[in-house]
Amino acid sequence: MGGKKTSALQHSDLYRRAQALVKQRAVAGQSLSPDELAQLIEEFNIYQVELEIQNEELRQAQLELETSRRKYYELYDFAPSGYLTLDEKGVITEANLAAGEMLGGARQGLMGQSLSAFILPEDQDIFYHHWRNLIAVKEKQLCRLCLLSRTGQFVHVQLQTIRCEADDRCAPRFLVVLHDLSRLIVAEKELRDSELKFRTIANYTCNWEYWIRPDGRLNYTSTSCEAFTGYNVDDFMENPQLLVATVAPDDRDFFSNHLTADLSSPEVKTFDHQLRTKDGERKWVSHTCQAVYDRFGKFLGRRASVLDITARKVLEEKLLDSQKLMRVALDASSDGMWDRDLLTGTVFYGENWYKKLGYTREYAEEQGLSWDNLLHEDDRAKAAQALEDHLSGKTRRYKVEFRMLNSQGQWQWFLSRGKILEYDASGQPARLVGTHEDITDRKCFEAELQQARQDLEAKVQARTRDLEDTNTALNILLKKRTRDRSELEKHIVLTLAQVVEPYMEKLKGSRLSREQQEVLHIMDVNLQELTSSFGTSLADLSMQLTPMQNQVANLVKIGKQTKEMAEL
Numbered sequence: 096m097g098g099k100k101t102s103a104l105q106h107s108d109l110y111r112r113a114q115a116l117v118k119q120r121a122v123a124g125q126s127l128s129p130d131e132l133a134q135l136i137e138e139f140n141i142y143q144v145e146l147e148i149q150n151e152e153l154r155q156a157q158l159e160l161e162t163s164r165r166k167y168y169e170l171y172d173f174a175p176s177g178y179l180t181l182d183e184k185g186v187i188t189e190a191n192l193a194a195g196e197m198l199g200g201a202r203q204g205l206m207g208q209s210l211s212a213f214i215l216p217e218d219q220d221i222f223y224h225h226w227r228n229l230i231a232v233k234e235k236q237l238c239r240l241c242l243l244s245r246t247g248q249f250v251h252v253q254l255q256t257i258r259c260e261a262d263d264r265c266a267p268r269f270l271v272v273l274h275d276l277s278r279l280i281v282a283e284k285e286l287r288d289s290e291l292k293f294r295t296i297a298n299y300t301c302n303w304e305y306w307i308r309p310d311g312r313l314n315y316t317s318t319s320c321e322a323f324t325g326y327n328v329d330d331f332m333e334n335p336q337l338l339v340a341t342v343a344p345d346d347r348d349f350f351s352n353h354l355t356a357d358l359s360s361p362e363v364k365t366f367d368h369q370l371r372t373k374d375g376e377r378k379w380v381s382h383t384c385q386a387v388y389d390r391f392g393k394f395l396g397r398r399a400s401v402l403d404i405t406a407r408k409v410l411e412e413k414l415l416d417s418q419k420l421m422r423v424a425l426d427a428s429s430d431g432m433w434d435r436d437l438l439t440g441t442v443f444y445g446e447n448w449y450k451k452l453g454y455t456r457e458y459a460e461e462q463g464l465s466w467d468n469l470l471h472e473d474d475r476a477k478a479a480q481a482l483e484d485h486l487s488g489k490t491r492r493y494k495v496e497f498r499m500l501n502s503q504g505q506w507q508w509f510l511s512r513g514k515i516l517e518y519d520a521s522g523q524p525a526r527l528v529g530t531h532e533d534i535t536d537r538k539c540f541e542a543e544l545q546q547a548r549q550d551l552e553a554k555v556q557a558r559t560r561d562l563e564d565t566n567t568a569l570n571i572l573l574k575k576r577t578r579d580r581s582e583l584e585k586h587i588v589l590t591l592a593q594v595v596e597p598y599m600e601k602l603k604g605s606r607l608s609r610e611q612q613e614v615l616h617i618m619d620v621n622l623q624e625l626t627s628s629f630g631t632s633l634a635d636l637s638m639q640l641t642p643m644q645n646q647v648a649n650l651v652k653i654g655k656q657t658k659e660m661a662e663l
Contacts, residue, residue, distance in 0.1 A: 177252075177273030183266060185210050185226060197252070197273055199244030210271065213242045215249075225254060229269065233258050239276065251276040303401035305331075305338075306387070309394055311354065313338065323380065323401060325373025343369035343377060361386050367404065379408040429530035430509070433466070437486075438525050442466065451533055453502030471498035471506060485515070486524050493529060508538040591626060
């Protein structure tokens, strides 16, 4: 900048000298010579170029200054922390956007306000001592206090203040940085609550929780250890060997190998073992543990959870005894019982199950004989479908008939009945129990009955054919009989019409005594009853000939001559 000022002075001096020289020549009536004028112009051009260079440098410096100032304001205004500039009385002279947001208003509205006006009354003493220390020692000061924004919200901040030294032209200024601690305080509270929650869960859980470090020592144990072993937390933390020593002697070697071999294994380990308490009591526990790592993948040891299952073990033993009794009862009351574990696929068969097929348990187990490989192939699909229907809930019980191969190589019929007895935690069938009933005799009887039915049906069919033939012959005879009857009826009717009726009419017209008339009437009634079944035919024939004609026709039939017929 000094060079630029010097050049400008030189240019001004050159301009004044040239102006004086021109005036002097003008007074003397002389003009500048061409050489002087050229020299003067050349000097002016040189100085003009220098001025242009200086102006360009000045503009560039101004741009750099403006850029630097803009960057400063961007860093100041958009900083995540609140920035305030205070005068020596603590009045706000400048504020960035974050400070305005903290104090609940536009930053222009903060100008001229005292910072202490935003501090809670109970924290005013903190700010007072903070400000006095700042004035006295002239070093950076820190404090924590709570601000009350214009919107009525509390803002916990860390106040960091530094003093900007004053010069002769400026009064002292103080730069204040406000760090919002609201989230930090919330996070600290959440951390304390989380730690309290963790310790409450860990210490007051029914299980015994502990954490083994990579070196095999205990890093943490819950207070439940005393209820499990009789030893308290301090006993375990002071004696690293106590963890193994509390394991029952029968399981101690296994547990020691587990700690040394599986400590860093990522696999979750679960097993049951016994503990020996401080009083010598034995307890069954279920041990579950897994490796733990920090967020960077560093191995931190093994986390274990121990559950007291003594009551469950006692119940399981009672249940096993109950199952044994049930199996014996079912086996004794049937031709064989079976108990299938649907989760593992293992099956228990009763003694009668083997005996009914002619096998012994030892032989069947040695040869690997089971329902699956003794079942007849033709019955396999039917049995599988019956099982699927029951497991899916379509049927209330499993029921199916099938054949099995006995020790004599013959197929033996059985009726199997069963029902789901247990379900797993997800509600799926876990155990199916049932019995066998030998129905071979029934099946043989059914086969014989079926054969007898088939034979009877064959005989019935043959007899039916015979009856059909007889019926045909009878139909023919019946038709002939009907024709003969019709002919007979016609013959009787014709005879009565031709022979009897004319004489009966003649007698009715003759002179008869009362007794004779009575007899004649009786004969007429009886004759009508006799011919009532075919009276229609008689009437029809009677309408064809008159009595006289019927009489003449009858006389002709018996061979009478004309003279004889006239006399009659």
